[in-house]
Amino acid sequence: MKRLIALLTAGVMIALLAGCRKQEASAQIFAMDTVMGVTAYGGSAEKAVKAAEEEILRLEDMLSRTDPKSQVSRLNGSDGAAVAVDEEIVSLIREAGTYSQATGGAFDITIAPVVAAWGFTTDTYQVPEQADVDALLAAVGMEHVTLAESQVTLERGTEIDLGGIAKGYASDKLEAIFEEHQVEHGMVELGGNILLIGSKPDGTAWRLGVQDPAKPNEAAYAAIVQLEDAFAVTSGSYQRYFEQDGKTYHHIIDPATGRPADSGLTSVTVVTDRGSGSGTMCDALSTALFVMGEEQALEFWRGSDYAFELILVTEDGRVVVTKGLEEALMETKESGYTYEIVS
Amino acid sequence: MKLTTKQLTLCGVLTTLALALSVMENQIPLSAAIPLPGIKLGLANIVTVFALYVLGPVQAMLILVARCILGAVFAGNMNALLFSVMGGVTAMLMMILLSRLPGLSVYGVSIGGAAAHNCGQIAAAIISLGNTAPLYYLPILLGVSLFTGALTGIIAACLFRALAHTNLMRG
Amino acid sequence: MRSSPKLKPGIWDALVALIVLVMAVGCACAVWTGDSDGGGELEAVVRMDADGTDTEIRMRLDGLNRVERTVTSNGYTLQIVLTETEAWVEASDCPTQDCVHTGHISRSGQSIVCLPARVIVQLVGGDGGDPGVDAVVG
Incomplete structure (x- = not known):
């Protein structure tokens, strides 16, 4: 009987060790005017998440435009x-x-x-x-x-705001932290900035939904892409705006005019592989390409040395996706958008 | 298959016993402690184990089917028939298989049977509902079957010991 | 006596128990994982068999005040309560009462099953019922 109990106990241990899952840790952090989510699987996941939290708070202290210190x-x-x-x-x-x-x-x-x-x-x-x-x-x-x-x-009168790349930069720092702690699978959501480490723990690709700009407060997607080991950042006019005298003014200001960019786009999503691009790059480019508009943005994509792919959502209801994302793209039914692959 | 009068009588007695046990366990509000649909102590499995060793698989199966049908008739609930048949037959097949393996005692056979019983019941629930939601309960039911299986194993072992000296066991 | 059963548990019985245990843990991993218990918007899906036809009610729990729904299915009547974070069956006239005993569920993937009434209350990870996404960018 003793042997039986010992065997059973050993069984439980083995089952828990081998049968179940790797170390998993996650945290939600309120910083940089948004809720950030960090999830890690495998390696020293707990340590990695803890270090990620500290890093985010450190960056906020350093980069905040509203904190006078x-x-x-x-x-x-x-x-x-x-x-x-x-x-x-x-x-x-x-x-x-x-x-x-x-x-x-x-x-x-x-x-x-x-x-x-x-x-x-x-x-x-x-x-x-x-x-x-x-x-x-x-x-x-x-x-x-x-x-x-x-x-x-x-110069006198000049001010800077690093908010346009702070989250992208933070995702780059978190990538390094996750690597250091040998995290095998992970996801970092920094208010519109996504970093995906590896695949999902079950081996399949992460399914990333691109928020439908027409329904900003609903779980509705203009497109879904399947990604692994990638950065993705969206800039959209729906993210922050106000109305005055029946006109809508959004937060992405065109430096050429000083007015909200009127480019015919409602959102720009920049995606890059972890190996070939960075979160900072995605963050900066998503803003810039939104300002440029569809034609110029695609031209930039074709001619640029930066390695990235694009998902553009236009005011007239089209989703324009660059060639490199063709395989990853899952058109969402009932989204009402028409899809175009460009090369 | 030839049934001796003694075997036939034994079949009848065992069917009655199984029926009595399953009616009895319906009175035990186990679901109040572990609120899962279809959870049972599986006391009637004691009879199945016993019949399997003393009478053989065919007779054990007959007793099982008779018990399920009569049980459903008595309960006036033919929907429950699917559950008891699926659970009972799966358990039976598993126990026939396990009882042929050398080295296994009544305990192993009972535990295997109890686990198979719960799998069968979940399968019945999935069929009946046309939805895989009941799968959610499978891990818990499997865990519980360790204990219910061990319990029926203990009772069956006691039964065999107690009856070892009677000619019942020497058919 | 056709075959004499062993009456003492041995190492092989332990093996059977072990296999069952591993199966239980394995199933738990397979069935219970992939649920995000934070962040995702919970949605309650109530499936029932009203007047012989399968009916489904979906309700987003996010921002929901307490809602009570009385559903009649397969001849039984269940009183289902949904709140922002939980769902449960308050009362039922079904014979087994398993659905009531199941208590409150609050995580995506959990469900309450009432077999006699053929009602399933399930919590899913929101997302408007589409194939589901792991993250949203935007």
């Missing part, structure tokens, strides 16, 4: 003086500058004062006078930013 806030309040900051911020601003250059200024972190004039920073929405906007635009552009090794100088 953050390094970004100190920069913005510098009134033309040079400010000593972490090298990390300098290199992030430098990276932002390269995306700005690559996209012909369609992505620009110095658009911050104009965004603030529209009230998107403080939730006090208003349509500013064009003259005021034009005055602010004079200080917009990366040429007003001077970088040194660990020092940044913003």
Whole structure:
């Protein structure tokens, strides 16, 4: 009988070890004005999630535009003086500058004062006078930013907002953390920024839904793509907007006009493989390509050295998907959209 | 198959006993403790185990079918017939198989039978509902069958010991 | 006596028990995993057999105040309660009362089954009933 009990106990252990699942951990973090979800399977999943939480909070402290103590806030309040900051911020601003250059200024972190004039920073929405906007635009552009090794100088009137790449950058940092802790499968959701590590624990691809811009508050998808080891970021006019006098104004400001980008798109999703692109890149490009509009965005995709794929949702009800995602795409029935594959 | 009068009598007595046990276990509100549809102690399986060893598989199967049909008639619930037949027959087949394996005692046979019984009942529930939702209960039912199987095994073992000296066992 | 059964449990019996146990754990892994108990929007799906036809009610639990539904199925009447986080059968006139005893369910994948009434109350991970996604970008 003793033997029987011993055998049974051993059986339970074996079954639990082998039959069940790998270490799993997840956390939800409220940061950067959104709810972030981090899930990891395998490796030191628990440690990885804990480290991810700390990293997100660290980045928020550093990059926040609304927290007056953050390094970004100190920069913005510098009134033309040079400010000593972490090298990390300098290199992030430098990276932002390269995306700005690559996209012909369609992505620009110095658009911050104009965004603030529209009230998107403080939730006090208003349509500013064009003259005021034009005055602010004079200080917009990366040429007003001077970088040194660990020092940044913003010209008087110029302000930066790293919000356009902060979440993408955070997803890159979390990728490194997950790698360090040998996480085998994982998902990071940072408010519109997704990082997928490996496949799902069951070996199948992750199913990623692209929010239907026409139904922002519903679980409705313009498309579903099956992805593994990828970054995905969406920029959409539905994410933040206000209405005034029957007109809708959204939060993606075109640095060329200082007004909400009127490009005929309702959302742009940039997808890249973990090996060939980064979350920061996806974050910056999704904004820039939204500003550019369908034609220019596809042209950029064809000619760019960056490796990425696109899902564009247009105002006239089309979903335009680039060739590389053809296999991964699952058209969603009843979405009402027509699908186009472009190459 | 030739039935001696003694065997026939034994079949009748065992059918009655199985029927009595299944009626009795319906009175035990086990579902209050473990609220799962179709959960039973499976006391009638004691008779099946016993019949399997003493009379053989064919007679054991006959007793089982008679018990299921009569049980459903008495309960006035023909829907339950599917459940008891599916559960009973699956358990029976499993126990016939296991009883042929050398080295297994009544305990192993009973536990295997109880597990198969629950699998059969879940299958019946899936068929009857046309939905796989009952699968959700399978892990729990399998776990519980370890205990109900061990219980019927203990009772059956006691039974064999107690009757070892009677000529009942020497058919 | 056709064959004499062994009456003492041995190592092989333990093996049978072990196999059953492994099956139970294996089934649990197969049936009970893949449920997100956080984040996903829960939806209650009530399937029943009203007047001989299969009927299905779907209700998003997110932001739901307490809702009581009385359903009649296969001749029995069940009182089902749905809240923002839970679902349960408050009362039923079915003979087994298993559905009432099952108690409250709150996780995606869980279900309450009433066999006599042929009613299934199931919690699914929302997403409007489409094939389901693991994450949403946007």
